[in-house]
Amino acid sequence: MTIEGLAVTDFQGLQNLKLEAQKDAKQALPEVAKQFEAIFLQSMLKAMRMGQHFLDDASPFMGKNEQIFQDMLDGQYANNISNGQGLGLANMLAKQLGQSVNTAATTTVNPKTTNVIEQNMLASRVAPLAVTSTKTNAGSADIDDFVKSIWPYARQAAGLLGLDPKILVAQAALETGWGQFIAKGSDGSSSNNLFNIKAASNTEGETVKIKTTEYIADTPIKMNASFRKYPSVEHSFNDYVSLIKGNERYEAALANTGNPERYVDELHRAGYATDPGYASKILAIYHGDELQQALERNGFSGID
DSSP: OOOOSOOTTOHHHHHHHHHHHHHOHHHHHHHHHHHHHHHHHHHHHHHHHGGGGGSOTTSTTOSHHHHHHHHHHHHHHHHHHHTTTOOSHHHHHHHHHHHHHHHHHHOOOOTTOOOHHHHGGGOBOOBOBSOSSSOOSOOHHHHHHHHHHHHHHHHHHHHHHTOOHHHHHHHHHHHHTTTTTOOBOTTSOBOOOTTOOBOOTTOOSOEEEEEEEEEETTEEEEEEEEEEOOSSHHHHHHHHHHHHHHOGGGHHHHTTTTSHHHHHHHHHHTTSBOOTTHHHHHHHHHHSHHHHHHHHHTTOOSOO
C-alpha cells in the first residue's frame, strides 16, 4: 500500500501510514520522512505567522476563526510542498534512517550460537551520541583510569581490524566522555557499551533505554533509544569489531584502517553517527595531548 498526498486533516490516512510502517518499515520510510518534513515546514510557517499577533485586533487577519483556518491552510501548504519536490529534508532523512532499517531487517540471530561476537552481529548503529563535544569534566586521573582500563581490549580489537588502538580509545572517549557517561540500566548498572551500539528490534540479551542526541539536517534532536548492554568492556569491543567487519556499509572504512583519519571519515560517511562533526571530534582526541599524556603516564605507547 502506498499513501501519497495526505491532507492535513486526513487522520485515517495517518493511521494507515502507522500500520504500514509497522508491517514494512522500509516501504513506509519515504512517506514517513515526507510527513516529518511537512511537520517541520508547518512549524516554520507557524513561527512566521507569529508576526501577525502584533496587528490591530480589528485586522481581518486576527479573528479566532481566521487563525484556525490559517493553521489548516499552512498545514496543507506544508503537505503539498513535501509531496512535491520538497526541501530535500525528507530525502536526507529517508537515506539516513534507511541504513538503520536495512541493518535491522537483514540481521538474524542464531539462538544456539554461544560465540558472543556472532550473536552481536545484529546490532545496528545510527549515531547515538552521548557526548557532543570533546570538552568534558574529566580530570587527568579519570582519563588515566579510563585509558588504563580499556587499552588491552583496544589493542586486541585494533589487531583484528588493522587499526591503531589509539583511534579506538579516542572514539570510545568521545562516545562516553572518557567513561563518565556510559549508558546505565534502570538499576544503575553499567551497560559497558563504549561505542553506543544500538539494539535492533530482534536483539537478544539485555538492553538499556536512554535519551540520546541524533542529528537530522544537522540539527540535534533528543530522543529515546535502546542500546546493548554487555557483560564486560571486552564484550563491547568484540561487538564493535563484529559490527564493523560484518556490515558491508563499513567496507570503505575497513579498506582504510591503515589511515586513522580516513578510517573515521569513512565510518562517518557510512552513517555510523549523524553528528556532522563526529569524525573531527574523534581526531581531535586522537591527536590531542590528553590522550597521548594518559598513554605515557600509564606506560603505554601509541602502538604497544
